[in-house]
Amino acid sequence: MATEFKLPQLGEQVEKGIVLSVLVSEGDHVDADDVVLELETDKATTEVPAPSAGTVGELRVHEGDEIQSGDVIMMLEEDGGEEEDEEKSKKKGEDAEEEEAQEPEAGGREPEPEDGDRESEPEAGGREPEPEPESEGREPEPEDGGREPKPEPEAERRSRSGDRERQRKQPRERERPKIGEPVPASPSVRRFARELGVELSMIAGTGDGGRVTEEDIKSHVRNLLEDVSREKQAREDELPDFSQWGEVEREPMNAIRRATADNVARSWEKIPHVTQYDDADVTDLENFRSRFAEEAEEEGGKLTVTAILVKVAAIALERFPDFNASVDVERGELVRKKYVSIGVAVDTEEGLLVPVLRDVDDKGLVQIAAELGEKAGKARARKMSREDMKGGTFSITNLGGLGTTRFTPIVGWPQVAILSVGRMETKPVWNGDEFEPRKILPLGITYDHRAVDGADAAKFLRWIAETLENPMRLTMEA
Incomplete structure (x- = not known):
């Protein structure tokens, strides 16, 4: 089948x-x-x-x-x-034959007794049935098996249905108390209304005698919230008809773009964003990269600035745990994670993807480099699964390869921070005696101000910058 x-x-x-x-x-x-x-x-x-x-x-x-x-x-x-269908069909035929053999006369009803038999047959319990008194002007009720009762007039049926509907709605149709009149409600209900900031005189009670109940207050608040939501939706501006000014073209957004749009809109609405910037002198780090690049490639990885930043950020998150957290608004708590998993933004032809490198605090630099290369390749080949992008506690986005210097990314809720990295530049830096060329890397930290204050953000970003400036610290910390 x-x-x-x-x-x-x-x-x-x-x-x-x-x-x-x-x-x-x-x-x-x-x-x-x-x-x-x-x-x-x-x-x-x-x-x-x-x-x-x-x-x-x-x-x-x-x-x-x-x-x-x-x-x-x-x-x-x-x-x-097909075999199951044949078996079911055969079974169905057998059941039909049994039913036909056992089917009583007269369309399945037992034959009615003759009038004489009906009169002489006593009811259960041995008593003769007592005739019911007939109302004046009313026809006697038909006996069992007699004629069908006359259909109820449509007007009468509608009237009775309307009465039932009015009775059902009656509790909601009570009038609100007039201004100055006392509102019947229990002390606990009054306290509940005060906690929610609700004026009892604005509520029509559904309890006995118009008494306001706790459920009335909840219903009133729900209605208010729905009204506010509808008003907000109604105020949203619709796009104008652009074609009145010239030719336009419409193209559906792909799934990645739609998901990105939903996620960033939600994050922007939920998180109060703040961004701070700093610079790191990575001249010595570049020498470090050149020195160990070949060794990393032998292990299957590429020692990029992003790979090094993943490890540096993992160490920093252990020192500054508030950046490795989430805000639980309902419970008024900061949820600090005891693990470190970092998402790295990858630009693909279809849009932005953020694969997550898990437990990077327990991995070495070369292992992180190899895993980052593998995840980025899967992302660009569209082989990422949803599990590959779940569980991140912090994010890094590097647009330096595209020539960007400084920018303000959006924190991906429910995370509380994201590290931004710009284009490395060679700049003259005074060393006390003269200017010398140094490689400067612009950094930024965008964070949720509910979880992190500006002073902590400055310390966090400066620690990352100093670690990049001193590769020996990275080796010791790792």
């Missing part, structure tokens, strides 16, 4: 995606867990496997379609389906 193969839940907070490719055709046979679909979700490419073995029936999706969890992908004729 053909069954509907629906798109399963793809992961936490993942509801939809765009079909990149359909890997099967109608009539193909698939085994359980064979990949039948490639789906582009927010910032990841996901493979969708077949739930069981069978033959592909009607395909319901095509490349470029946007689908969500629960949508039917295809019809799948599971192996053994």
Whole structure:
């Protein structure tokens, strides 16, 4: 039997995606867990496997379609389906024959007794049934098995239905107390209203005698919040018709761009951002990189400035744990993580991806360099999974290769900080006797001001800069 193969839940907070490719055709046979679909979700490419073995029936999706969890992908004729259908059909036929043999007369009802039998037959318990008194002007009720009762007049039915509806809504239709009149409510309800800043006279009570209940207050507050939300939505400006001034072109955003838009908008709304800058003299660090570059390549990695920054940041986060935390607004707590996993922004043709290097505080510099190269390659090849981008406690973004010097990135909620790195420049620096050329690296730290103060941010960034300026410190700290 053909069954509907629906798109399963793809992961936490993942509801939809765009079909990149359909890997099967109608009539193909698939085994359980064979990949039948490639789906582009927010910032990841996901493979969708077949739930069981069978033959592909009607395909319901095509490349470029946007689908969500629960949508039917295809019809799948599971192996053994025909034999099961024959067995069910045979069983159904046998059941039908049994029912036909046992079916009583007159359409399934027991034959009614003759009038004489009905009169002589006593009710259960041996008593004769007592005739019911008839109301004046009212026809007698029909006996069992008699005529169908007359249908209720439509007007009467609607009237009675309306009465029930009014009774159901009656508690919500109570009038609010007039100004100056006392509002019936218990002391606990009054205290609850004061805590929420709610004026009881503005609430129509649904309790006995118009008494205001705690649920009335909650309902009133919910309604107020919904009204505010609707008003805010109504105030949002719609885009003007740009075509009145010239030719325009519209292009749908891909899944990565839409996910990025949602994430940065949420982060900007939740986090009060502050950015501070500093410079690091990395002349000696560049000599250090040149000295150990070949050794790192032999281990499969490339000793880049970003790889070194990952290790330096990991050490700094252990010294300044408030930067390795999240703000729990509901509980009024700062959640400090005892592990360090750093996300590194990677620019791809499809958009920005941020793979996470886990537990970098326990890894050496060469190992980090190798892992960073591997993760960046997967990101550019669109082979990242959602798990590869989860669990970061801090982020680094380096736009120096694109010529940028200073910029203000957005902190990725629920993290509280991100380190920005710009283009290295050679500048003249006074050494006490003369100017000499030095390689200067611009740094920035953007942070959540709820978790971090400016003084702590300055100390954190200066510690990173000084460690970059003194590669020996990096070796000792690591």
